[in-house]
Structures are given as C-alpha cells and as structure tokens.
Amino acid sequence: MSVAAMVSPLLQIVNQFLGFRGCLFTFHRAASAQAWQSLPNRDFYLNLDFLDEVLRHLSHNGWDIVTLDEAIARTSSVNKSKQKFVNFSVDDCYRDTFEDVVPLFREHQKPVTLFVTSGIPDERMTLWHVGLEDILLNRDQLILEDETLDVSTAELKRKVFHTVSRRFDNFDADKFYARICELNGANALEIHRKHAVTWDMLAQLKNDPLVEIGGHTLTHPHIASLAAGDAFEQLSGCRKRLQEKLNLPIQHFAFPYGRGADCGIRDFQLAQKAGFTTAATTIKGFLRSPNQFLSLPRITLNGSHQSMAMIEAHLSGATAVAARITGRV
Numbered sequence: 001m002s003v004a005a006m007v008s009p010l011l012q013i014v015n016q017f018l019g020f021r022g023c024l025f026t027f028h029r030a031a032s033a034q035a036w037q038s039l040p041n042r043d044f045y046l047n048l049d050f051l052d053e054v055l056r057h058l059s060h061n062g063w064d065i066v067t068l069d070e071a072i073a074r075t076s077s078v079n080k081s082k083q084k085f086v087n088f089s090v091d092d093c094y095r096d097t098f099e100d101v102v103p104l105f106r107e108h109q110k111p112v113t114l115f116v117t118s119g120i121p122d123e124r125m126t127l128w129h130v131g132l133e134d135i136l137l138n139r140d141q142l143i144l145e146d147e148t149l150d151v152s153t154a155e156l157k158r159k160v161f162h163t164v165s166r167r168f169d170n171f172d173a174d175k176f177y178a179r180i181c182e183l184n185g186a187n188a189l190e191i192h193r194k195h196a197v198t199w200d201m202l203a204q205l206k207n208d209p210l211v212e213i214g215g216h217t218l219t220h221p222h223i224a225s226l227a228a229g230d231a232f233e234q235l236s237g238c239r240k241r242l243q244e245k246l247n248l249p250i251q252h253f254a255f256p257y258g259r260g261a262d263c264g265i266r267d268f269q270l271a272q273k274a275g276f277t278t279a280a281t282t283i284k285g286f287l288r289s290p291n292q293f294l295s296l297p298r299i300t301l302n303g304s305h306q307s308m309a310m311i312e313a314h315l316s317g318a319t320a321v322a323a324r325i326t327g328r329v
C-alpha cells in the first residue's frame with residue numbers, strides 16, 4: 001500500500017475538521033488521446049480526454065473551479081466559505097494552450113490561469129526539449145556527434161528522448177541543441193514557431209473572461225540559483241514585458257520548476273518586490289491561509305499519473321502528506 005493510500009482515511013477526518021480548502025493544479029501541455037500515445041516526452045502532456053474527465057468529475061463532486069483572483073479572495077475573506085475549490089494553471093504556454101487547453105476549459109465554462117514565460121512568444125529562449133521531441137517524431141534515426149540512434153518506433157523515441165535529455169545537463173544546452181538541429185537537418189526557429197504560444201494568441205486570450213494571465217519569468221531559469229539582481233530581473237522583467245505587450249495588470253507569478261530547491265524565502269520576497277500579489281511553487285499542499293500567497297502550494301499533473309484515483313488522492317491531501325514523509329518536496 002502506498003503512503004498516500006495509508007494516510008487517506010485520517011486526512012478525511014482532518015479535512016472535515018479544518019473545513020476550508022483550495023487545491024491548485026498545474027500542468028504543461030495537452031494532446032489528443034491518440035497523439036499522446038506516441039509522444040516521446042508524453043509525461044510532459046496531459047491527454048485531453050483525461051483533462052475533460054477531471055473537469056467533469058470535479059464539478060459533479062462539489063468542487064468549484066476558480067481563477068487565482070477568486071482563490072485569493074476566498075482565502076482572504078474573514079467569513080471563509082466551506083466550499084472547496086480548485087484552480088488550474090498552465091505553465092510556460094505553448095501553441096496547444098491556445099488551440100486545445102483553453103477551448104476545453106471554455107467548453108466546460110471553467111476558468112484557467114496561464115503562467116507565461118515571456119521568452120517563448122519573444123523567441124528569446126531555446127525550447128530544446130520541444131525541439132528534441134519534434135525531431136524524434138519526424139525521423140527514424142537520430143544523428144549525434146558520436147553515434148546514430150535507431151528511433152523508428154514510439155518506444156525507441158521515448159527511450160532516446162530520456163537518454164539524450166540527460167546529456168543536456170552536461171553541455172551548454174543551447175550549443176548542444178543547435179548541433180543536434182544541424183546534424184539532423186532541423187530548423188530550430190521553425191520548430192519554435194510551430195510549438196510556441198505567440199503574442200497574437202495571448203492578445204486574443206486576454207479578452208476571454210475565463211482566462212487569467214500571470215508571469216513565469218523571462219527565460220525559465222532556476223531562480224534560487226541566480227544572484228539576487230538577476231533573479232529580480234527575471235521576475236520584474238517578465239511582469240513588465242507581459243504588461244507592455246498585453247496592456248493588462250499582471251498580479252500572479254509561478255516559479256519555474258517550483259520545488260523547494262528552486263525557490264526560497266529570498267525569492268518569495270523578490271516576487272513581492274517585483275509587484276506580484278501571489279507567487280506559486282510546485283510544493284504540494286492545500287491553500288488555506290493568506291500566509292501562503294507568496295509561496296502558493298501547487299500539485300503538478302503529468303502524463304505518467306493520469307487516473308481519477310490519483311486525482312482523488314491529491315484532493316484528499318494524501319499525496320502532499322506522502323511527499324513530506326518521503327522528502328519529495
């Protein structure tokens with residue numbers, strides 16, 4: 001039995017006692033059930049049928065799906081409602097955010113928050129993981145400096161994606177990606193434009209009352225590893241850029257990666273200094289208090305755990321407790 005399953009019955013009692021709770025979910029990309037099957041990096045995506053099922057399940061089970069603005073208002077209120085709520089946020093933002101994810105939320109008439117890395121529509125950052133996946137999907141062989149790998153089946157593409165991804169840690173990622181593109185006849189800018197969200201798409205989305213837009217840095221670094229000045233520039237620069245391009249107040253921020261080692265107290269203070277009202281992590285837990293606004297807990301949904309049982313474990317708080325017990329925060 002998993003740790004999450006063991007603590008579930010106890011948590012039901014705790015949650016009944018504490019009453020009020022908000023659960024913030026985040027994910028990256030989404031793809032049709034059929035396309036999802038053969039994606040080399042499919043853990044990075046949710047299958048749209050699953051997302052559709054989750055939205056229906058939550059509504060039927062008494063969870064309100066709200067914007068972050070609404071989540072903050074409910075958490076700040078002295079007379080806290082006992083109504084349970086969920087927020088969904090999409091980090092980074094790719095073309096599928098515009099083409100698939102927002103339309104699905106619209107179909108359900110539910111809101112969604114987008115945390116945009118401004119370097120993506122600005123074409124200022126290398127989306128090497130997106131590029132590597134695209135190259136693998138379109139080839140039967142992957143040519144590297146020292147070897148040529150067979151990637152003729154979906155399973156091989158997945159395996160090679162994971163092994164080659166790990167090599168990016170050992171090299172200058174931009175140069176390594178440029179070389180892979182060169183060796184395999186791929187055009188990095190074309191691939192970027194095929195997958196990135198654009199300013200034009202965001203300008204259309206900002207007028208949708210169901211879409212809330214927040215910031216996710218200029219170029220997606222590990223904020224905690226940067227000097228304070230550079231970290232501040234990533235937060236403040238992104239906020240300014242989004243406000244300038246979209247003519248919209250940007251109140252919410254999400255830390256890239258977002259786990260304990262990726263953002264700390266200094267960074268929560270920098271988010272406030274940069275003008276954000278909230279800053280979100282990916283540390284599991286429930287939103288219960290205004291003390292958490294600059295370090296919002298969020299639960300990452302990914303392709304490897306797409307089951308309603310897992311969603312229920314998240315909503316009970318069991319996975320958050322299990323993460324603390326096993327030190328995976």
Ligand SMILES: [Zn+2]
Pocket residue numbers: 091092216220255256257
């Ligand atoms: Zn991100």
